[in-house]
Amino acid sequence: xxxxxxxxxxxxxxxxxxxxxxxxxxxxxxxxxxxxxxxxxxxxxxxxxxxxxxxxxxxxxxxxxxxxxxxxxxxxxxxxxxxxxxxxxxxxxxxxxxxxxxxxxxxxxxxxxxxxxxxxxxxxxxxxxxxxxxxxxxxxxxxxxxxxxxxxxxxxxxxxxxxxxxxxxxxxxxxxxxxxxxxxxxxxxxxxxxxxxxxxxxxxxxxxxxxxxxxxxxxxxxxxxxxxxxxxxxxxxxxxxxxxxxxxxxxxxxxxxxxxxxxxxxxxxxxxxxxxxxxxxxxxxxxxxxxxxxxxxxxxxxxxxxxxxxxxxxxxxxxxxxxxxxxxxxxxxxxxxxxxxxxxxxxxxxxxxxxxxxxxxxxxxxxxxxxxxxxxxxxxxxxxxxxxxxxxxxxxxxxxxxxxxxxxxxxxxxxxxxxxxxxxxxxxxxxxxxxxxxxxxxxxxxxxxxxxxxxxxxxxxxxxxxxxxxxxxxxxxxxxxxxxxxxxxxxxxxxxxxxxxxxxxxxxxxxxxxxxxxxxxxxxxxxxxxxxxxxxxxxxxxxxxxxxxxxxxxxxxxxxxxxxxxxxxxxxxxxxxxxxxxxxxxxxxxxxxxxxxxxxxxxxxxxxxxxxxxxxxxxxxxxxxxxxxxxxxxxxxxxxxxxxxxxxxxxxxxxxxxxxxxxxxx
Amino acid sequence: xxxxxxxxxxxxxxxxxxxxxxxxxxxxxxxxxxxxxxxxxxxxxxxxxxxxxxxxxxxxxxxxxxxxxxxxxxxxxxxxxxxxxxxxxxxxxxxxxxxxxxxxxxxxxxxxxxxxxxxxxxxxxxxxxxxxxxxxxxxxxxxxxxxxxxxxxxxxxxxxxxxxxxxxxxxxxxxxxxxxxxxxxxxxxxxxxxxxxxxxxxxxxxxxxxxxxxxxxxxxxxxxxxxxxxxxxxxxxxxxxxxxxxxxxxxxxxxxxxxxxxxxxxxxxxxxxxxxxxxxxxxxxxxxxxxxxxxxxxxxxxxxx
Numbered sequence: 001x002x003x004x005x006x007x008x009x010x011x012x013x014x015x016x017x018x019x020x021x022x023x024x025x026x027x028x029x030x031x032x033x034x035x036x037x038x039x040x041x042x043x044x045x046x047x048x049x050x051x052x053x054x055x056x057x058x059x060x061x062x063x064x065x066x067x068x069x070x071x072x073x074x075x076x077x078x079x080x081x082x083x084x085x086x087x088x089x090x091x092x093x094x095x096x097x098x099x100x101x102x103x104x105x106x107x108x109x110x111x112x113x114x115x116x117x118x119x120x121x122x123x124x125x126x127x128x129x130x131x132x133x134x135x136x137x138x139x140x141x142x143x144x145x146x147x148x149x150x151x152x153x154x155x156x157x158x159x160x161x162x163x164x165x166x167x168x169x170x171x172x173x174x175x176x177x178x179x180x181x182x183x184x185x186x187x188x189x190x191x192x193x194x195x196x197x198x199x200x201x202x203x204x205x206x207x208x209x210x211x212x213x214x215x216x217x218x219x220x221x222x223x224x225x226x227x228x229x230x231x232x233x234x235x236x237x238x239x240x241x242x243x244x245x246x247x248x249x250x251x252x253x254x255x256x257x258x259x260x261x262x263x264x265x266x267x268x269x270x271x272x273x274x275x276x277x278x279x280x281x282x283x284x285x286x287x288x289x290x291x292x293x294x295x296x297x298x299x300x301x302x303x304x305x306x307x308x309x310x311x312x313x314x315x316x317x318x319x320x321x322x323x324x325x326x327x328x329x330x331x332x333x334x335x336x337x338x339x340x341x342x343x344x345x346x347x348x349x350x351x352x353x354x355x356x357x358x359x360x361x362x363x364x365x366x367x368x369x370x371x372x373x374x375x376x377x378x379x380x381x382x383x384x385x386x387x388x389x390x391x392x393x394x395x396x397x398x399x400x401x402x403x404x405x406x407x408x409x410x411x412x413x414x415x416x417x418x419x420x421x422x423x424x425x426x427x428x429x430x431x432x433x434x435x436x437x438x439x440x441x442x443x444x445x446x447x448x449x450x451x452x453x454x455x456x457x458x459x460x461x462x463x464x465x466x467x468x469x470x471x472x473x474x475x476x477x478x479x480x481x482x483x484x485x486x487x488x489x490x491x492x493x494x495x496x497x498x499x500x501x502x503x504x505x506x507x508x509x510x511x512x513x514x515x516x517x518x519x520x521x522x523x524x525x526x527x528x529x530x531x532x533x534x535x536x537x538x539x540x541x542x543x544x545x546x547x548x549x550x551x552x553x554x555x556x557x558x559x560x561x562x563x564x565x566x567x568x569x570x571x572x573x574x575x576x577x578x579x580x581x582x583x584x585x586x587x588x589x590x591x592x593x594x595x596x597x598x599x600x601x602x603x604x605x606x607x608x609x610x611x612x613x614x615x616x617x618x619x620x621x622x623x624x625x626x627x628x629x630x631x632x633x634x635x636x637x638x639x640x641x642x643x644x645x646x647x648x649x650x651x652x653x654x655x656x657x658x659x660x661x662x663x664x665x666x
Numbered sequence: 667x668x669x670x671x672x673x674x675x676x677x678x679x680x681x682x683x684x685x686x687x688x689x690x691x692x693x694x695x696x697x698x699x700x701x702x703x704x705x706x707x708x709x710x711x712x713x714x715x716x717x718x719x720x721x722x723x724x725x726x727x728x729x730x731x732x733x734x735x736x737x738x739x740x741x742x743x744x745x746x747x748x749x750x751x752x753x754x755x756x757x758x759x760x761x762x763x764x765x766x767x768x769x770x771x772x773x774x775x776x777x778x779x780x781x782x783x784x785x786x787x788x789x790x791x792x793x794x795x796x797x798x799x800x801x802x803x804x805x806x807x808x809x810x811x812x813x814x815x816x817x818x819x820x821x822x823x824x825x826x827x828x829x830x831x832x833x834x835x836x837x838x839x840x841x842x843x844x845x846x847x848x849x850x851x852x853x854x855x856x857x858x859x860x861x862x863x864x865x866x867x868x869x870x871x872x873x874x875x876x877x878x879x880x881x882x883x884x885x886x887x888x889x890x891x892x893x894x895x896x897x898x899x900x901x902x903x904x905x906x907x908x909x910x911x912x913x914x915x916x917x918x919x920x921x922x923x924x925x926x927x928x929x930x931x932x933x934x935x936x937x938x939x940x941x942x943x944x945x946x947x948x949x950x951x952x953x954x955x956x957x958x959x960x961x962x963x964x965x966x967x968x969x970x971x
Contacts, residue, residue: 020833021833021834021835034707042709042710062827065828065907066827066828081710081801083709083710084709085709086709086718087709087714087715087717087718087719088718093715093718094710094801096801096802100835101835106834107831107834107835107836108836109835109836111802113802117715117718117719118715118719127836127837128836129831129836129837133907133908135907135908136907137906137907137913137914138907138908138910138914138915138952138954139915139952139954139955140948140952140955142955143954143955143958149875151875161715161719173875173877175878181958182955182956182958183958183971184956184970188942188956188970189942191949192949192955192956201877201878203877211770211772213770218769218770218775220772222772224866226866228877228878228880230878259964261877261880261881263866265866265867265868267772267867269772269775271769271770271775273765273769278778280775280776282775282849282867284867284868286866286867286868286869288880288881288882289882290881290882290883292964294964294965294971296971312965312971314964314965316884316964318881318882318883318884318964319882320881320882322868322869324849324867324868326776326849328776328778328779330778330779338758340778340779342779344849346868348868348891350881350882350883350886350891351882352882352883352884352964353884354884354964354965356965370884370885370967371884372884372885372886372967374886374888374891374931376891376892384779384784386784388756388758391756394786396784404892406888406892406931408888408931408932410931410967421932423931423932423933425930425931425932425933435784435785437785437786445786447785447786449784449785457928458929459888459889459892459893459929459930460889460892460893460897460922460929460930460936461921461922461924461926461929461936462893462897462921462922463893463897463929473816475816482815484815484816484818486816486818486819488819496926496927496928497927498925498926498927499924499926501921507819509818509819509822510818511815511818513815525814525818525821525822527818527819527821527822529819529822529823533921535917535920535921535924536924536926537917537920537921537924538920538924538925538938538939539920539938539939539943539945540939540940540941540942540943540944540945541944541945541946542944542946544941546938546939546941552917552920552921554912554917556905558822558826558905560821560822560825560826562821562825580825582822582825582826582827582905584905599946600945600946603945603946603951604917607912607913607914607917608917610905610906610913612827612905614825614826614827614905616825640827646913646914647914647948647951
């Protein structure tokens with residue numbers, strides 16, 4: 001007990017807990033789990049209607065990119081469950097409906113399950129996400145997006161408890177809305193122009209399958225058809241001049257680029273299990289294909305001031321058949337001992353062709369047929385041995401092997417010389433893993449594992465080369481409270497003779513929660529995430545000669561802390577307070593340009609660490625009006641502060657948000 | 667009151683004494699005599715359907731479907747030693763009990779080789795059959811809180827300014843991960859799988875939602891296909907816009923495009939910037955302003971259109 005008290009004292013100063021959004025209201029003390037009986041059914045429900053408000057100062061675009069809550073009336077949340085009391089309902093035995101944010105919150109969702117025992121089960125998942133991002137730091141604000149993602153998944157299972165059951169499903173995802181993009185015309189050295197984009201992407205998937213169970217043997221087969229459609233169009237309605245030192249100008253621009261993709265696929269799995277052996281296998285095939293056409297026209301002036309009239313037409317298709325298979329075996333020769341082996345094979349081939357035609361000023365004509373092939377063949381095998389020394393201690397060790405082959409053909413056929421480059425690269429990765437789990441005291445669990453590996457031929461400078469990973473976790477869990485902590489590190493070194501690349505991350509975390517009653521909660525956590533990366537780079541900056549053997553050093557030290565505290569003020573009022581702060585202290589410097597003697601040093605110095613503070617405190621009070629009605633009110637502050645900004649921008653903002661609502665429940 | 671209890675329990679005790687040698691099944695109706703709190707709302711539990719069907723064998727029905735025959739338990743007047751109590755089982759034993767019925771789902775077919783199982787995190791660590799917080803999947807907490815309770819550094823990532831909207835409730839951990847273990851994702855080599863659930867059973871999970879990045883493209887950005895989206899993005903959350911690994915784009919691009927030998931498709935290095943790209947000119951500090959089709963293009967090998 002003394003140890004526990006010491007741990008508690010150690011963690012409490014931070015008082016850090018699970019942060020949540022201020023609305024909908026969660027965890028109030030008097031919500032009844034038993035509901036009311038109506039005929040042969042029991043009904044439990046809650047409906048929370050309210051008004052959400054937000055007031056933003058500073059960079060509103062960044063606020064919308066990070067948070068995006070606005071003003072308006074909402075059905076903040078709802079829950080409905082209907083259960084037949086004897087499991088023999090006429091049309092259904094269970095309905096579970098949950099919603100969140102309906103009525104124009106940027107994040108809306110609904111789930112529905114309806115099922116009748118032995119006959120059917122239907123699941124719906126519907127979600128929408130309003131996405132806004134000005135892309136200020138990554139595209140100078142010229143790639144702004146204001147779109148809506150919408151997902152819906154429908155799944156039906158017939159005879160779910162039978163030895164043979166049938167499945168069918170449908171999914172539809174869409175992204176629509178206005179956006180900006182940029183276009184570089186006439187010359188690869190000329191200025192770029194912002195272009196309005198009307199985004200419209202649609203994805204539909206149909207699937208059907210059968211599961212068969214005979215004794216311990218299970219077999220499943222699934223067939224699916226996927227269709228993707230992108231009919232985004234880009235237009236420029238007004239004349240757009242280039243920069244001050246660039247006389248290039250676009251007077252009109254129009255582009256349509258419809259894309260149609262379709263992917264029929266199959267998935268078959270088998271599973272069998274006996275006393276000393278379990279096995280499962282999978283084979284899947286997806287034959288991806290996309291057809292595209294692009295029609296683009298632009299009128300304007302080149303960077304040399306000459307008139308330009310460019311028409312570009314591209315058409316063609318791409319194919320990407322993928323076949324993959326897995327075979328897993330688990331052997332249990334003795335009660336304490338098990339072996340697991342997995343073999344996976346995956347083959348992806350991407351090929352295609354396109355017809356590219358560019359007509360410039362009706363005087364110059366260029367035509368090229370380009371073709372590329374990219375093939376990836378990956379074979380992996382892993383074997384693990386697991387031994388349980390006692391009920392309180394077990395350990396495992398394993399060996400992993402991967403062989404990946406990357407093949408490519410790059411070619412171009414046009415008025416100029418023909419080139420055709422065939423390349424093949426293979427790399428093997430070998431790794432060892434080991435770990436143990438230990439229960440030194442009742443309810444106290446310790447887990448440590450590590451992995452050491454070497455890739456003999458990394459594909460990219462940032463790829464995994466020589467690496468090791470350590471993960472450890474300790475947790476003390478009782479019914480009412482939990483204490484935990486963890487440490488993990490991931491070191492990767494991919495340095496070669498010419499250049500260096502190393503990445504080192506170390507994470508530390510501690511968490512505590514006390515949940516004596518459903519309405520009484522203290523939850524706290526702290527994490528420190530450290531990352532330092534050194535990359536060898538080469539570039540041009542001002543001088544005509546390249547700067548070789550330069551280094552990009554990025555350092556991040558993020559401290560993240562949370563608090564959640566919920567308790568009843570009176571028998572009729574619940575109080576919740578939360579605090580979250582995420583602070584990147586960077587490399588500890590006080591100003592952006594550190595020891596910057598040259599313009600190049602100034603440029604790199606200012607972007608290789610990004611100190612900022614992001615905090616979101618909240619309070620919420622929930623008052624019981626009657627046995628079935630509550631009044632809720634809450635406030636949440638969002639503060640985002642960049643210490644230096646990036647490339648001359650500073651996106652700091654602060655926002656006051658909140659809500660008030662009525663919660664009806666029984 | 668004591669007389670009433672005795673009258674209720676006596677027939678069961680007699681049955682239990684007779685069955686003590688073979689530990690027979692007694693049926694769920696007997697269990698509710700001593701465990702009324704468990705039974706009270708059990709009709710709302712997904713496992714109640716085994717009772718409602720009336721067609722399952724005793725070993726797969728109701729309480730004894732999971733806890734084993736209760737004859738000895740009744741005869742002994744309770745006690746954990748006479749019944750299969752999950753709190754006393756080893757992780758493997760708990761897994762074996764659940765997987766006996768639940769292995770039929772494709773999503774759970776890899777559970778025996780999952781990282782969770784390897785770390786002794788099994789069914790009862792995340793699911794509560796009798797006191798679930800969620801009616802679907804019978805989780806001990808809502809999914810996000812449940813995952814955060816062990817993965818604190820992941821929670822920290824989702825509380826950064828740029829993140830997938832998990833805390834806001836529109837994205838869930840299980841959209842990308844399969845906590846029961848998953849098949850290999852093709853671009854993952856032997857290093858930890860993170861239990862990613864492949865999109866379309868064969869590809870990066872990101873492509874489930876970001877289908878416009880899927881292609882196939884005539885001109886693929888090879889690192890996207892070979893190393894995956896994580897070559898440039900941090901999927902959980904970052905301090906940087908667009909979930910990027912670096913606060914500005916050009917430093918990230920330069921880390922690969924440095925011309926250092928042996929890398930890339932041709933084993934001759936990933937090409938570096940040409941002389942036209944003066945990084946001191948602000949126009950060249952935002953690489954993707956010109957290279958707009960950085961995920962892949964059907965019209966330009968350098969992703970300009």
